[in-house]
Amino acid sequence: MKKVITYGTFDLFHIGHLKLLKRAKRFGDYLIVAVSTDEFNKLKGKKSFFPYEERKQIVEAIKYVDKVIPEESWEQKINDIKKYDIDIFVIWDDWKWKFDYLKDYWVEVVYLSRTEGISTTDIKRLLSGISDDAIQ
Amino acid sequence: MKKVITYGTFDLFHIGHLKLLKRAKRFGDYLIVAVSTDEFNKLKGKKSFFPYEERKQIVEAIKYVDKVIPEESWEQKINDIKKYDIDIFVIWDDWKWKFDYLKDYWVEVVYLSRTEGISTTDIKRLLSGISDDAIQ
Numbered sequence: 001m002k003k004v005i006t007y008g009t010f011d012l013f014h015i016g017h018l019k020l021l022k023r024a025k026r027f028g029d030y031l032i033v034a035v036s037t038d039e040f041n042k043l044k045g046k047k048s049f050f051p052y053e054e055r056k057q058i059v060e061a062i063k064y065v066d067k068v069i070p071e072e073s074w075e076q077k078i079n080d081i082k083k084y085d086i087d088i089f090v091i092w093d094d095w096k097w098k099f100d101y102l103k104d105y106w107v108e109v110v111y112l113s114r115t116e117g118i119s120t121t122d123i124k125r126l127l128s129g130i131s132d133d134a135i136q
Numbered sequence: 137m138k139k140v141i142t143y144g145t146f147d148l149f150h151i152g153h154l155k156l157l158k159r160a161k162r163f164g165d166y167l168i169v170a171v172s173t174d175e176f177n178k179l180k181g182k183k184s185f186f187p188y189e190e191r192k193q194i195v196e197a198i199k200y201v202d203k204v205i206p207e208e209s210w211e212q213k214i215n216d217i218k219k220y221d222i223d224i225f226v227i228w229d230d231w232k233w234k235f236d237y238l239k240d241y242w243v244e245v246v247y248l249s250r251t252e253g254i255s256t257t258d259i260k261r262l263l264s265g266i267s268d269d270a271i272q
Contacts, residue, residue: 018194021197057154061158124263127260
């Protein structure tokens with residue numbers, strides 16, 4: 001059984017997240033998703049709209065996802081790869097080349113292009129511009 | 137096999153939507169979700185942030201959901217109940233008593249209380265108030 005892992009915040013769940021999960025699952029039979037905790041986001045100077053527990057539950061409910069684990073530090077990836085015996089590490093190509101060092105731990109590293117769709121940042125920006133009239 | 141149906145727009149998918157779907161599925165074995173089309177929302181004087189196709193794909197990807205159909209008119213409910221041989225009709229209790237007439241068509245009508253959580257309207261309102269600094 002091929003095991004795949006990916007990482008992300010998955011805030012304001014949108015079609016881009018869904019496509020990432022669907023594409024990640026194509027690389028194997030079992031998909032683990034590491035969802036950033038609120039504490040880890042804080043460390044990165046970021047704040048999600050929804051708390052970890054809600055983001056986690058939504059990702060867990062997606063058909064392509066077999067297991068969700070918390071992402072709590074930059075360093076945990078090597079441990080995750082060993083612990084879950086991961087074959088393929090999938091990430092958006094915003095991070096291109098950045099995770100090539102993981103190949104030393106016997107994992108394939110796949111960068112997915114964000115050719116289509118929208119990011120959570122775009123959504124927050126668009127929504128922050130909408131007027132009260134448009135809210136119903 | 138007990139068949140359940142529910143209706144909604146499912147815009148900006150959040151934990152409240154997920155709980156509705158999970159609770160609806162508990163009433164049976166097969167859950168059909170009717171997602172409002174953009175045209176139907178327009179008719180109601182509403183506009184969703186995400187288009188129908190994206191909202192539909194996300195609902196379809198949820199583990200508790202077996203089938204998604206478009207909601208295109210107020211009147212289709214009776215037809216849906218007959219066509220899909222529905223046993224239980226589930227809806228938020230914002231609509232309490234409003235769909236009791238469906239009982240004439242041999243369906244149980246269940247109103248779920250929104251005791252917990254947040255609505256899409258709340259989310260749009262909160263996000264429209266966030267400053268650019270908070271967007272990242």
